[in-house]
Amino acid sequence: MPARSETLPHRRAIIDRRLVADRLAALPDTPATLRQDATQILRAALADGRAEVARRLTEHPSRGREAAAAYAFLADQILRLVFDLAVERLRAEPARAASDQLVLVAVGGYGRAEMALASDVDIAFLTPARPSAWAEATIETILYLLWDLGLKIGHSTRSIDEMVRQARADLTIRTALLESRYVWGDEALFDEAWRRFNGEVVAGTARSFIHDKLAERDARHKRMGDSRYVVEPNVKEGKGGLRDLHALFWIGKYVFNTRAVGDLVGVGLFSADELRQFQQAENFLWAVRCQMHLITGRPEERLTFDLQREVAARMRYKDRPGRSAVERFMQHYFRTAKLVGTLTGLFLAHLDESFAARARLRLPKMRRRPRKLDGFVLDAGRLALPDEGFFLADPVRLIALFTLADRHGLEIHPLAMRQASRDAAAITAAVRADPRANRLFLELLTSPREPAKVLRWMNEAGVFGRFVPDFGRVVARMQFDMYHHYTVDEHTIHAIDLLSRIERGLLAEDHPIATELMSRIVARRTLYVAVLLHDIAKGRSGDHSILGAEVAERLCPRLGLTPAETETVAWLVRYHLLMSATAFKRDLADFKTILDFAEQVQSPERLRLLLILTIVDIRAVGPGVWNGWKRQLLGQLYEAAEEVLRLGHKQKGRAERIGAKQERLAEALGWDAARFAAYRQRMPESYWVAEAGDSLLANARMIAEADEAALPLSVFTQPDPERGATLVTVYAADHPGLFYRIAGGIHVAGGTIIDARIHTTRDGMAVDNFLVQDPLGGPFDDPDRLDRIRTTISDALANRARLNDRLADKKPARIRAEAFHVEPNVLIDGKASNRYTVVEVNAQDRPALLHALAHALFQSKVTIHSAHIATYGERAVDTFYLTDLTGDKIAGTQRLKALERRLLAAAAGQTLAEPA
Incomplete structure (x- = not known):
């Protein structure tokens, strides 16, 4: 060539x-x-x-x-x-x-x-x-x-x-x-x-070559995550990357002996316009790949976060209001990847036609022929158009195409998809206001079948963004952080898919509460619309939850929702982060946390809707984000809030729950009544509220053994696959600095603390429960590693090792995280709890961050009662419930400012000079 x-x-x-x-x-x-x-x-x-x-x-x-x-x-x-x-x-x-x-x-x-x-x-x-x-x-x-x-x-x-x-x-x-x-x-x-x-x-081998190359392509896509919208894409091998374009050329060359990409037009595999799009996509992807090789000096094919910022700068993308240069660059990348997918479908459709009428390469045959297709036709079992002017004659058919595909379980012919892409501009304000179009769209969105699959096709064709312009603004929009794995539009469609699967009972094992609640949901379509709109305002200047609620108030009436449904959707969008923030960053054993949450939710139906929305939102972030610990926290918050909303703002249910826990524990332990009564009296009420039944049982047995052996220190470890973590319990005489030393010892052993509950018995003993994960986000379960955790904690508390030196020898923060900067921020809230001062620290995640923060609190002469650790990619959010050394809330402006300064310095990795 x-x-x-x-x-x-x-x-x-x-x-x-x-x-x-x-x-x-x-x-x-x-x-x-x-x-x-x-x-x-x-x-x-x-x-x-x-x-x-x-x-x-x-x-x-x-x-x-x-x-x-x-x-x-x-x-x-x-x-x-x-x-x-x-x-x-x-x-x-x-x-x-x-x-x-x-x-x-x-x-x-x-x-x-x-x-x-x-x-x-x-x-x-x-x-x-x-x-x-x-x-x-x-x-x-x-x-x-x-x-x-x-x-x-x-x-x-x-x-x-x-x-x-x-x-x-x-x-x-x-x-x-x-x-x-x-x-x-x-x-x-x-x-x-x-x-x-x-x-x-x-x-004579063209058909087998095509089959083998498409199978090879599918296997490659699966290895690379099987999505065009992963936020660190592989430019060469990923879905929508250069290799997909190469595969088209290989097939054309093999079948028709073409010598250049331009020859694909002459043999009917591309139109002139499709060739232009092919060359534009190829040019952009090659520019990105060449820049990556130039920056790294090696054959780097993965567009990692650190490279994204540098490539965006070299390719002269600029910041815009609400959108950084790197986000604009990555949006261009994902739109290009989407275009590659469209071109692939069209290419294969042309190839189908060139082989033989109705001789399809890959798609399954229709089992039955639907009777009512509203003017559409079938071509080899795929939904097709009777003529090229079909959409322009009635643009509402652009929505009907996808609704019919879902209703009858049909594939859409690639040429119909191409025509839909070309005619999408015919969706004007008049079409968006047409009740027929909105009914069809709502039918698809709330389909009992597989709405996400067809919504993805609608998005690929550009029809989705035209019909819902606010959605069009988040198409291919990435969120430049290490937490979100997909673009906003892909995250949203994935969340709709999860909701549909929960409703169909396909995720009952993972989400038993949500599956059971779906059958009790009155406002079913309200929930689907809320999932669609929960991130609709991402990337705009301002709080996307507040702005999204405003979008919902405008859009829902157009879709045909009643005023009451519109109000509910707007509320869900406005507060879609409330439940996760409360569950993961607040102490659920503090009754005021439950009361404040219930006061914002106000109704059992909203609570049910919010729980399900929260679950699908978290799971749709990406693989590995959802775990058993999050399931337990959300379930605990749901049950406590549901009880408040059912019984009123009283603590009647709280006393009953504590009594039930104590009865179950007494039965499991088999102690005599006097012995258990003495044990029960040692523990404060907050302990019985905060701890789950399995932790209560493990703690009681450990404490009994330690007391019997007169051990000054006891460290207990127990893998908990259900929570995806290991329970680490430390039982020792309470003293200042205990928490930060334990945290340091756990990190030296390679552990990451995801939750900490700190209790002091009425006779002055500390019972501190930590949930710990290994570096891969799973529980420690190897006996040698468990023994190492126990040893490093014991050494840290006994001052047998220079803890700070050992922490300094640990590996530095992940290289990927260096592409981001999280400005440290400390929020002190005196109203979130009646008993404690609540302090939230936002900082760049790094090894031993919790140890540094806990040491700053020790220096500030405060007592930690609970710690709640949440990580969102590169961002760590650690929340502490504190009192002064006398057990009162921390008071005094100067003292609070000094506390804030110490925590800010610790979050930034600095050592704050103490006053002489």
């Missing part, structure tokens, strides 16, 4: 092969120095060429295809110079035999004349038969020269017969050879190889 480098401007500024060849020719034929001197000349030419390509990319950062072609052109010239040097001087033969033929061929991506800075140079040496001694020696010389230049070479040596045999047997080899391109050597030999490849490998 013709090299793209032929259209490169000012090619000789990259490398002038004749000039370099002249310099090489001027070197004396001294065997001892020729190779070394030649390597220096070639290395300088390679470095100068790379610098020139980098300069051009810096000057014109969006010219990705040009940069890729320039690197390939540079590699071509270097390879030709090396080949000539080896053949003509280093391995010169005055009279070579007829069998001493050799051709150097570019394969793979290099064969397409596309390369990024750090890409491998994939080459093949072809010989007419088994390589002669001269050919083997020449190939070895060429490779050593290339390695001396620092090039990463992927190479093979084959006779033409071997090439044919291996290409037949191996799809990867066949694909690499499919893109082969002559570089240098015996051109007639290359022509013969290409003729035999087409005649003996390609001929």
